[in-house]
Amino acid sequence: xxxxxxxxxxxxxxxVLFAFILLPFWSAFTxxxxxxxxxxxxxxxxxxxxxxxxxxxxxxxxxxISPFFYKFWIGDKINISFIITLLTGxxxxxxxxxxxxxxxxxxxGKVNFNYKLxxxxxxxxxxxxxxxxxxxxxxxxxxLTTMILNMVTSSILLSLQYKKIKALRNE
Numbered sequence: 001x002x003x004x005x006x007x008x009x010x011x012x013x014x015x016v017l018f019a020f021i022l023l024p025f026w027s028a029f030t031x032x033x034x035x036x037x038x039x040x041x042x043x044x045x046x047x048x049x050x051x052x053x054x055x056x057x058x059x060x061x062x063x064x065i066s067p068f069f070y071k072f073w074i075g076d077k078i079n080i081s082f083i084i085t086l087l088t089g090x091x092x093x094x095x096x097x098x099x100x101x102x103x104x105x106x107x108x109g110k111v112n113f114n115y116k117l118x119x120x121x122x123x124x125x126x127x128x129x130x131x132x133x134x135x136x137x138x139x140x141x142x143x144l145t146t147m148i149l150n151m152v153t154s155s156i157l158l159s160l161q162y163k164k165i166k167a168l169r170n171e
Contacts, residue, residue, distance in 0.1 A: 003080045004140050007088040010069065014059045018096045021051060022103055029107030038169055041104070045162070048100045056093045063089040087144040094151035101158030105165075113161050121150045 025044060032040045062069070066085045070078075105114055125146060132142035 014055045015092045018055045026107045033108040098154040
């Protein structure tokens with residue numbers, strides 16, 4: 001737990017940065033949608049995707065240099081395995097991608113899809129952890145793998161929902 005907690009604190013920097021920039025978009029998406037400014041919404045999504053790529057690159061760099069950073073930060077007191085750092089970083093990358101579409105869909109009032117997706121993920125969370133525990137035999141890796149799977153699934157399904165809404169408004 002300490003190992004994950006330290007990796008989480010270290011890598012959450014990119015997530016906090018991304019969330020800070022994304023925060024005003026929720027209400028901006030609401031305003032743009034109500035005024036039918038769909039071009040602005042689409043341009044904003046493209047900009048946010050580019051920002052996501054940048055924060056993903058930052059996260060990847062942080063993962064690569066993590067052994068050096070941990071040595072500087074905590075010394076030899078605690079050994080943080082690279083796999084925990086890697087999985088935590090992948091989780092933040094996937095979460096940031098998901099948050100783009102989550103912010104948009106919530107902002108335009110399309111919460112029903114998000115609600116159903118979240119409900120399914122909650123119901124599958126513990127069974128997936130148990131399944132991955134059988135595979136990996138490490139609880140932290142099992143939990144992180146489940147969290148990554150949930151975020152990647154959310155990213156894909158929410159982006160598809162955005163494309164569906166975009167296609168419907170262009171008809």
